[in-house]
Amino acid sequence: MFDPLLAELSFTGRTWELTTLAVYLGGLLWIGLRSAREIHTVDDYTVAGRGMPWIIVLATTAATMVGGGASIGYVGKCYSIGIAAAVITCAWHLQLIFTGVFLAPRLRGMGLVTVAQYVDRHYGEVARRIAVVSGAVFLVGALVAQMAAIGTVTELVLGIPGQWAVLLGGAVVVLYSTVGGIRAVVKTDVLQFVVLVAGIGGASAWLLWKHGGWSGLAAHPEVGSESFNLTSHWSTTRLVTLFGAFLLGEMMVPPYAVRCFIARDESAARRGVAGGGVFLLLFLPVATFTLGMASRAEPRVQQEVQREYQELQASNRVTREKQLAEIEDPAARAVRVAEFESADRGQAGQLAFPVLMRTTFPPWLAGVMIAAVIAAVMSSADSCLSCLATSVMEDVYRVHIDPQADDRRLLQVARWTTVLAGVLSAICALIWSNIADILEFIYDFWAPSMVLPFIVGAFCYRRHQAKAVVASMIAGPLATAVWRFALEAPLDISPGFFGAGFAAIVYLLGCLFLGRPSEPVPAGADGSDGAGEEQS
Amino acid sequence: MIPVWLVSILHVVSVASAVVILVAMGVMAWRGWRARH
Numbered sequence: 001m002f003d004p005l006l007a008e009l010s011f012t013g014r015t016w017e018l019t020t021l022a023v024y025l026g027g028l029l030w031i032g033l034r035s036a037r038e039i040h041t042v043d044d045y046t047v048a049g050r051g052m053p054w055i056i057v058l059a060t061t062a063a064t065m066v067g068g069g070a071s072i073g074y075v076g077k078c079y080s081i082g083i084a085a086a087v088i089t090c091a092w093h094l095q096l097i098f099t100g101v102f103l104a105p106r107l108r109g110m111g112l113v114t115v116a117q118y119v120d121r122h123y124g125e126v127a128r129r130i131a132v133v134s135g136a137v138f139l140v141g142a143l144v145a146q147m148a149a150i151g152t153v154t155e156l157v158l159g160i161p162g163q164w165a166v167l168l169g170g171a172v173v174v175l176y177s178t179v180g181g182i183r184a185v186v187k188t189d190v191l192q193f194v195v196l197v198a199g200i201g202g203a204s205a206w207l208l209w210k211h212g213g214w215s216g217l218a219a220h221p222e223v224g225s226e227s228f229n230l231t232s233h234w235s236t237t238r239l240v241t242l243f244g245a246f247l248l249g250e251m252m253v254p255p256y257a258v259r260c261f262i263a264r265d266e267s268a269a270r271r272g273v274a275g276g277g278v279f280l281l282l283f284l285p286v287a288t289f290t291l292g293m294a295s296r297a298e299p300r301v302q303q304e305v306q307r308e309y310q311e312l313q314a315s316n317r318v319t320r321e322k323q324l325a326e327i328e329d330p331a332a333r334a335v336r337v338a339e340f341e342s343a344d345r346g347q348a349g350q351l352a353f354p355v356l357m358r359t360t361f362p363p364w365l366a367g368v369m370i371a372a373v374i375a376a377v378m379s380s381a382d383s384c385l386s387c388l389a390t391s392v393m394e395d396v397y398r399v400h401i402d403p404q405a406d407d408r409r410l411l412q413v414a415r416w417t418t419v420l421a422g423v424l425s426a427i428c429a430l431i432w433s434n435i436a437d438i439l440e441f442i443y444d445f446w447a448p449s450m451v452l453p454f455i456v457g458a459f460c461y462r463r464h465q466a467k468a469v470v471a472s473m474i475a476g477p478l479a480t481a482v483w484r485f486a487l488e489a490p491l492d493i494s495p496g497f498f499g500a501g502f503a504a505i506v507y508l509l510g511c512l513f514l515g516r517p518s519e520p521v522p523a524g525a526d527g528s529d530g531a532g533e534e535q536s
Numbered sequence: 537m538i539p540v541w542l543v544s545i546l547h548v549v550s551v552a553s554a555v556v557i558l559v560a561m562g563v564m565a566w567r568g569w570r571a572r573h
Binding site: 083194201205213228283286287289 | 537538539540541543544546547549550551553554555557558560561564
């Protein structure tokens with residue numbers, strides 16, 4: 001992508017980078033293969049024997065949270081639009097705190113293995129099927145996006161062709177996830193968490209010291225006071241609805257739910273998941289903002305991003321001129337031109353962090369940073385892969401194909417699912433590589449169908465309201481699809497936010513018109529608080 | 537508009553939280569290793 005920079009890189013610098021990456025990938029494989037020795041039962045493979053202490057749950061939750069988008073993507077966004085980008089990412093971490101405090105102990109207490117089992121116990125078979133489909137759509141989309149991110153990140157950072165990076169990185173992830181299941185995923189997550197925190201934290205502190213602290217960096221002419229203004233690029237409505245969409249878009253997605261299931265007990269689940277949210281809230285937004293602003297202060301980063309922006313504009317010119325010619329209203333045309341420019345600036349901004357690493361850091365720190373960024377992406381990919389295998393095994397094979405299957409058979413199903421899903425997602429990642437679009441799509445459809453069932457289940461569950469919840473699970477995604485595709489998301493309101501609001505309205509109407517309360521349900525028998533027995 | 541001094545304080549908190557969590561994980565790993573050997 002930025003060949004001139006690669007050409008300038010000294011042999012020693014390049015050797016440092018590649019050596020660090022090779023050591024890191026080797027370490028992941030070693031940990032993953034060792035974990036295979038601890039897999040004896042299906043529970044070991046899917047929920048790590050439910051024996052993880054809170055600090056391990058914290059590390060694996062945080063490592064899963066921080067993917068390619070939250071690292072390279074949002075450093076680029078901070079570079080382009082300033083502090084607003086860092087502020088909206090707080091929503092991700094706040095939802096983790098909410099999940100940890102209110103939902104994680106209940107989920108751990110119920111002894112579940114998949115999200116669909118929670119929905120089944122509260123709302124019945126139809127809701128379970130919707131949950132299985134929603135979970136599969138989310139996991140497949142997220143897996144393809146993270147596989148594509150492995151390629152994009154490695155190509156941006158190391159100049160290795162994206163296709164080879166997808167195949168190599170994908171092979172490593174698939175191999176350790178297949179043999180070691182969630183145990184391997186958790187252990188590699190811990191290594192990835194340490195590398196990520198040390199890399200991003202160390203780099204932000206070093207860069208700030210280099211620029212003479214925040215007062216020095218803020219005084220830099222390329223940073224400016226506008227970078228600290230929340231509404232300099234986004235309207236207040238857009239800021240609020242994006243915050244809402246981020247808050248709901250990842251709530252209780254399978255990779256986080258599994259972090260609740262693997263905890264040693266309810267307390268470990270609460271402290272681990274909420275602790276991960278608190279840590280990320282304190283650590284990540286400011287660190288990414290610092291890296292974004294430090295990128296602005298580096299002339300070389302500015303040059304490379306500007307060059308990329310001009311290349312994007314040139315390559316898209318013909319297609320866009322055709323699209324603009326079809327718009328007759330001058331005002332609408334001006335809006336579309338501004339959208340194109342904004343999209344190009346956003347995409348070019350993704351280069352900021354990789355160029356910053358290469359031009360500013362000493363070779364050894366650049367090597368650590370490269371490993372940190374690749375760690376961020378791989379730790380998200382392996383979680384999706386593991387959850388997908390568990391869902392196929394528990395929600396599809398055990399329920400619909402062979403309810404009497406023994407552990408050996410179920411392990412075979414999970415491992416083959418991991419291999420197949422890994423290979424197919426790598427192939428899809430070679431075809432569809434637009435990470436942001438894939439992620440936006442799956443976030444938009446998760447929240448409207450799945451957030452409300454969890455919130456109702458945790459706070460105001462009544463058995464007779466199950467039909468209302470099922471109606472909301474169907475209506476929410478449909479409303480999202482109409483808002484997104486038919487109406488093209490008007491009024492700056494994100495489709496996921498609209499769909500979640502619509503689902504809530506359908507639920508309230510359903511409570512009024514569908515089903516009537518019968519006899520009061522005895523405490524503990526309605527599934528609201530630690531419902532169900534510990535699953536063997 | 538978010539004041540620069542606030543960002544400055546938040547950055548100190550950010551780096552401190554990274555150090556604390558890494559030290560905590562190091563201590564727990566050390567204890568785990570000692571317990572096994």
